[in-house]
Amino acid sequence: MAVQDYFLPKSLDQALDLLVEHGPSLLVMAGGTIAMPLINDGVSMPEKVMGLRHAGLNTIRRDNGTLVIGATATLTQLGQQDYIPMLQEAVRHIGGWQIRNMGTVGGNLFAPPPAGDLAVALLALDATVTLASKKRGLRTILLQEFFTGFMTTALAPDELVTEVRVPLPRGKTGYVKYARKHANTPAIVTVATHIVTEGNKVVDARLALNAVGPHPIRAQRAEKLLVGLPLNAENISLAAKEAAAECDPSTDAIATDWYRRRMTEVFVRRVLEHLVEQE
Amino acid sequence: MPSRIVAFNLNGRDVEVMVKPLTTLQTVLREHLHLTATKSGCRQGGCGTCTVLVNGEPMLSCLLPVEDIAGQKVVTLEGITPIEGLHPIQQAFFDNYAIQCGYCSPGVIMVIKALLDRNPNPTRQEIMDAIAGNVCRCTGYEPILRAAEDAARRLQSA
Numbered sequence: 001m002a003v004q005d006y007f008l009p010k011s012l013d014q015a016l017d018l019l020v021e022h023g024p025s026l027l028v029m030a031g032g033t034i035a036m037p038l039i040n041d042g043v044s045m046p047e048k049v050m051g052l053r054h055a056g057l058n059t060i061r062r063d064n065g066t067l068v069i070g071a072t073a074t075l076t077q078l079g080q081q082d083y084i085p086m087l088q089e090a091v092r093h094i095g096g097w098q099i100r101n102m103g104t105v106g107g108n109l110f111a112p113p114p115a116g117d118l119a120v121a122l123l124a125l126d127a128t129v130t131l132a133s134k135k136r137g138l139r140t141i142l143l144q145e146f147f148t149g150f151m152t153t154a155l156a157p158d159e160l161v162t163e164v165r166v167p168l169p170r171g172k173t174g175y176v177k178y179a180r181k182h183a184n185t186p187a188i189v190t191v192a193t194h195i196v197t198e199g200n201k202v203v204d205a206r207l208a209l210n211a212v213g214p215h216p217i218r219a220q221r222a223e224k225l226l227v228g229l230p231l232n233a234e235n236i237s238l239a240a241k242e243a244a245a246e247c248d249p250s251t252d253a254i255a256t257d258w259y260r261r262r263m264t265e266v267f268v269r270r271v272l273e274h275l276v277e278q279e
Numbered sequence: 280m281p282s283r284i285v286a287f288n289l290n291g292r293d294v295e296v297m298v299k300p301l302t303t304l305q306t307v308l309r310e311h312l313h314l315t316a317t318k319s320g321c322r323q324g325g326c327g328t329c330t331v332l333v334n335g336e337p338m339l340s341c342l343l344p345v346e347d348i349a350g351q352k353v354v355t356l357e358g359i360t361p362i363e364g365l366h367p368i369q370q371a372f373f374d375n376y377a378i379q380c381g382y383c384s385p386g387v388i389m390v391i392k393a394l395l396d397r398n399p400n401p402t403r404q405e406i407m408d409a410i411a412g413n414v415c416r417c418t419g420y421e422p423i424l425r426a427a428e429d430a431a432r433r434l435q436s437a
Binding site for chain 2: 002003004005006008031032033036037039040041049051053054076095096097098099101102182183184
């Protein structure tokens with residue numbers, strides 16, 4: 001059955017009203033880079049679709065120490081800000097030019113692994129997600145709490161993602177996407193990190209991984225292991241082994257679970273070594 | 280299923296089309312307006328051959344509901360092709376044997392057009408980055424890169 005109605009709300013209010021009115025029969029999309037392929041293929045056959053391209057959620061601004069990214073800001077827009085270079089780096093590794101012009105920051109949170117190469121960087125930066133509903137207004141949760149499983153999130157049926165807030169990093173950041181090609185390709189593993197040191201010791205560590213779990217994940221055991229220790233070759237090696245042990249990769253057309261786990265160790269080590277070299 | 284009228288600017292002319300909900304720009308171009316330079320490839324956003332410029336930005340017409348671009352400026356390969364002869368980018372593709380089966384060419388040429396509009400003298404790496412979203416199924420990337428470099432020279436000396 002063909003799509004019966006396509007809504008293009010002009011504001012968040014209109015969008016939330018439509019969500020209440022049409023309920024779960026309404027498929028929500030922004031840039032269309034996830035939903036439209038499924039619709040074109042007949043895999044998804046929604047009765048009604050809502051596009052958020054004109055809902056006024058596409059601004060990126062700095063609010064003191066926080067980068068506030070509207071949910072429908074495109075990846076191209078995010079690549080043009082220079083407050084957080086790691087996000088520019090992440091954007092460069094997503095899709096091709098056309099996909100970056102269409103795909104959105106909010107939409108990337110719903111991209112299942114091995115896609116989701118922006119969300120993993122946001123996770124390493126302690127990003128929060130703002131959710132809006134008609135009845136309950138706004139709520140803000142950690143991105144880490146937003147992901148609940150493979151293709152499932154904490155988003156309620158009457159909610160929309162309105163913005164992603166990213167605290168400007170206090171420490172050093174690193175990002176690497178390892179894949180079978182250099183560009184426009186799904187990841188074997190993507191690693192994003194944010195490490196704060198005082199003196200020669202790590203005081204805060206974030207180590208986020210993608211394509212090696214049901215959603216972008218944090219390697220929390222590896223993070224804990226690093227805190228209080230100097231970032232040297234020995235500790236980096238231990239953290240990399242721990243990250244490989246705690247990730248949960250699966251096999252797909254890109255790589256086997258075995259290979260992904262091996263590469264997780266290799267690339268966590270390389271990202272952390274690169275942070276040390278920067279000194 | 281209510282159809283709607285959507286107006287936009289296509290290759291410098293205002294057009295109006297009557298579409299069913301969620302009709303893509305690709306369908307409008309090829310099936311409503313019979314402008315078939317814009318190809319239909321994977322319809323998954325993976326091949327790039329349906330690339331058109333929307334307000335100068337390369338976008339995939341297969342993933343773009345035409346209602347989203349109401350009132351905006353769309354340029355397709357037909358829009359840059361002169362009535363007589365070829366656009367310098369097209370001529371450079373021809374002269375450098377950058378067209379094999381030709382299926383990727385319309386998309387690649389639109390991306391090269393967008394690149395050269397922004398950056399008249401790109402490096403080889405910048406060209407590679409620009410066309411990363413376009414698949415050449417003949418794998419003829421080297422002649423495409425040569426053609427893009429040649430096109431940049433031609434446009435600068437023109």
